[in-house]
Amino acid sequence: xxxGGKRRFEAVLGLARGWGLAVEDVATVLAVESSFNERSVGxxxxxxxxxxxxxxxxxxxxxxxxxxxxxxxxxxxIRSLTFEQQVGLAGMWVNKxxxxxxxxxRSIHDVYRVINPGAYSGGGxxxxxxxxxxxxxxxxxxxxxxxxxxxKSGMRIEEIRGMEMGAGTVARNPGVGGEKQQTGGSGVVTxxxxxxxREKPMARGSQPLGGKSQGAIVIEPFREIAxxxxxxxxRMGKYLSAFQRETILVRGDEIER
Numbered sequence: 001x002x003x004g005g006k007r008r009f010e011a012v013l014g015l016a017r018g019w020g021l022a023v024e025d026v027a028t029v030l031a032v033e034s035s036f037n038e039r040s041v042g043x044x045x046x047x048x049x050x051x052x053x054x055x056x057x058x059x060x061x062x063x064x065x066x067x068x069x070x071x072x073x074x075x076x077x078i079r080s081l082t083f084e085q086q087v088g089l090a091g092m093w094v095n096k097x098x099x100x101x102x103x104x105x106r107s108i109h110d111v112y113r114v115i116n117p118g119a120y121s122g123g124g125x126x127x128x129x130x131x132x133x134x135x136x137x138x139x140x141x142x143x144x145x146x147x148x149x150x151x152k153s154g155m156r157i158e159e160i161r162g163m164e165m166g167a168g169t170v171a172r173n174p175g176v177g178g179e180k181q182q183t184g185g186s187g188v189v190t191x192x193x194x195x196x197x198r199e200k201p202m203a204r205g206s207q208p209l210g211g212k213s214q215g216a217i218v219i220e221p222f223r224e225i226a227x228x229x230x231x232x233x234x235r236m237g238k239y240l241s242a243f244q245r246e247t248i249l250v251r252g253d254e255i256e257r
Contacts, residue, residue: 008036009152011087016164018091023164024157025108025135027145029115032134036148038086039079044126050078051086052115058093066092108135 012030016023027036033052034040042048047056054063064074066089072081081089098105098114105111109120109131118125119134134141146157153160 005152006154008083009149011084012149013160013163015087015091019105019111021105021108021111023160024137024142024146024149026111027149028135028142029108029112031141031144031148032112032129033115035144036083038081038083041079050081051083052090052093054078054093062093062096063089066096 012027013023016026019026030036030051034042034050036051038051040050040053043053043055048054049059059078063078067076067081068074069092070085070088072085078086094105094111094114097103098110101114103110103114105114112131112135113120116125116129116131119129119131124130133139136142149160150157
């Protein structure tokens with residue numbers, strides 16, 4: 001495993017931790033969008049570029065200010081940025097746009113709905129891409145993602161899954177200010193991210209939903225319920241209409257509130 005490959009893996013792992021999602025699901029999005037190629041060009045008229053295929057409008061009007069916050073040249077060609085820089089930028093951009101649209105990131109479909117809203121319309125986007133299909137675990141894109149993670153990390157997928165919410169450094173909202181917090185003696189992780197409300201810290205030894213103490217990790221309320229619902233939707237999604245799936249997600253938001 002090369003040092004460059006390890007840095008790429010760690011960047012995607014940090015992105016997944018920042019959203020509290022499985023790294024293999026986040027990697028699946030990158031596989032669908034660009035096959036992990038930061039210089040990828042595609043979409044209609046080949047106007048989409050980069051690791052999550054930003055369109056021309058986003059590159060002109062939304063990315064420059066975020067690039068400046070990262071200390072990058074706001075006029076730089078997106079494809080001139082490194083893989084790691086684009087991953088950080090993707091985290092900032094998704095968080096910003098999700099906040100503007102009132103989307104709470106609780107599942108990988110919330111992330112992909114921000115990146116490619118058309119994938120959740122009845123017939124999919126302009127290329128027929130449907131989020132519920134392309135992000136399915138066990139599907140072709142998921143298999144590509146798992147293979148990439150194993151290659152870059154030099155680990156088995158079971159070991160990678162064990163790292164997702166491990167104790168120690170936890171990066172929340174990667175790329176937004178670059179905050180990384182170490183677990184302290186109190187066993188509490190708190191993160192200050194501009195424009196994002198603080199989570200209420202959970203003391204070591206307290207019992208989150210599900211019964212097991214999570215030690216230094218802050219677990220959001222209803223996280224386990226959301227994961228169970230996600231698994232149900234993953235298995236039953238093909239039998240539901242787009243309206244039914246959206247209704248389930250909306251009801252989930254209401255329950256959380």
